[in-house]
Amino acid sequence: MSDWQIYLTLATIATVVIAIAFDLIDMAVATLLGVVVMLVTGILDQADFVKVQGTAGGVLALLFGGMVVARMLETSGVFASLGVPFLRLTRGSGRRFLLLIVPTVAVICAFLPNAATVVLIAPLIIRAAQALGISYVGPMILVAIVSNAAGLLTLVGDPATYLVGTAIGMTFMQYLQQVSLAGLLSVLVIVPLLPLLMREVWNTKRDLPPAGPVPRLQRPVFVAMSLAVLVVMVLLFLFGQQLPIDIGPPSAAILAATLALLAVQGLHVEPVSETLRAVDWKTLIFLGAIMSLMQALEKTGVIQGMSLRLADWLGSEYTLVALTLLAAVGLMSTVLANIPVVAASIVMTKGYFVAIQAVPEIALSGQFTEWPAAALPVFIAMMFGGTLGGNATLIGASANVVAAGICAQQGERVSFARFARYGVPITLAQLAVATLYILAMVWWF
Numbered sequence: 001m002s003d004w005q006i007y008l009t010l011a012t013i014a015t016v017v018i019a020i021a022f023d024l025i026d027m028a029v030a031t032l033l034g035v036v037v038m039l040v041t042g043i044l045d046q047a048d049f050v051k052v053q054g055t056a057g058g059v060l061a062l063l064f065g066g067m068v069v070a071r072m073l074e075t076s077g078v079f080a081s082l083g084v085p086f087l088r089l090t091r092g093s094g095r096r097f098l099l100l101i102v103p104t105v106a107v108i109c110a111f112l113p114n115a116a117t118v119v120l121i122a123p124l125i126i127r128a129a130q131a132l133g134i135s136y137v138g139p140m141i142l143v144a145i146v147s148n149a150a151g152l153l154t155l156v157g158d159p160a161t162y163l164v165g166t167a168i169g170m171t172f173m174q175y176l177q178q179v180s181l182a183g184l185l186s187v188l189v190i191v192p193l194l195p196l197l198m199r200e201v202w203n204t205k206r207d208l209p210p211a212g213p214v215p216r217l218q219r220p221v222f223v224a225m226s227l228a229v230l231v232v233m234v235l236l237f238l239f240g241q242q243l244p245i246d247i248g249p250p251s252a253a254i255l256a257a258t259l260a261l262l263a264v265q266g267l268h269v270e271p272v273s274e275t276l277r278a279v280d281w282k283t284l285i286f287l288g289a290i291m292s293l294m295q296a297l298e299k300t301g302v303i304q305g306m307s308l309r310l311a312d313w314l315g316s317e318y319t320l321v322a323l324t325l326l327a328a329v330g331l332m333s334t335v336l337a338n339i340p341v342v343a344a345s346i347v348m349t350k351g352y353f354v355a356i357q358a359v360p361e362i363a364l365s366g367q368f369t370e371w372p373a374a375a376l377p378v379f380i381a382m383m384f385g386g387t388l389g390g391n392a393t394l395i396g397a398s399a400n401v402v403a404a405g406i407c408a409q410q411g412e413r414v415s416f417a418r419f420a421r422y423g424v425p426i427t428l429a430q431l432a433v434a435t436l437y438i439l440a441m442v443w444w445f
Contacts, residue, residue: 005043066117090128091208102146113156119402155170182434189430283398325345329342331389341386342386345385396423
């Protein structure tokens, strides 16, 4: 690739980021326009889209499947029936409301992709906020941030987490043993910041009207089927890769989505087209398009150049490499969606290990899993940077985009600056905790 193509690629990506950050154009449209520029200038071609599909397909399948299952659970009325008990538990206190959000979101997000979790729990949070007489924007931003942090609890909780885990051949159970504690710490560090960042909500106290009866579930058979589909998906997440036919998380999500659609159609709950309409296609398009822009970075040699520079600057100092990636990927994830940043960083990190001759060149392929133990903290640091760095801004993670979209549908727009007011301090605290965890991992390995 010539220099002008490299400069054009960097300029295009920078323009897309600025356009989104200053709300000059819809984020999906902005990224699609960036892809069009790459196409008409010959930087990207059909072969590149095939490669992007191989990288992004698993993530998009995981998100799509999770969204369909979330829609099924929403339609079943299970979460609507929890609205009254949830509000009772707040006792009219904004402090209790915020503290309830943290474990509720974390538990769900351990097994459902974070964007799907936001979709599922949003009605519960919005109704409770309205009953307390407060704006739902702050609590919805908290839902997104907690869901991103809780995405570190399991391999499937966050698409960025899944990308790194599968890139190094980590199974669901291995992830639970080696990384999940960091997810728990990342969630817990949010709690002491809530009185400072959401003071108005935290200090709210309302006398709630007498609680009405808990809504009855209108379709008990469909409720049972919805919960069964969720259980099947979770079990496949846990044990699917140990079956005679390897069923990875994306396959499990698609299987669960198919079962959900069959149940919706078979029981005449709603037209299948209505279920599919509830999928957040805008977020999926945004992620697919920005992954294509990351492919342009790889094709022009920018990512490979970064791998060589990392090797030249830091050599085999794995601790410095891990902390550098934690900071750099975390920073990049604040201005670019964390999923494509992580995808590009995986390529760069693999290239770094090849450059220092820690692994053979075959490690650049997607099938290589024989990474030295000392390399694990480096990959995990990159995972932390992407997952937690995405908490800082509106476009940092798919859950943030989904939460903002839901608020807009309800009539309140979430600006880039408004999200960052909550996201940046929490992200800095989480990255500090992640730094300590990485140092502990380096010492252990």
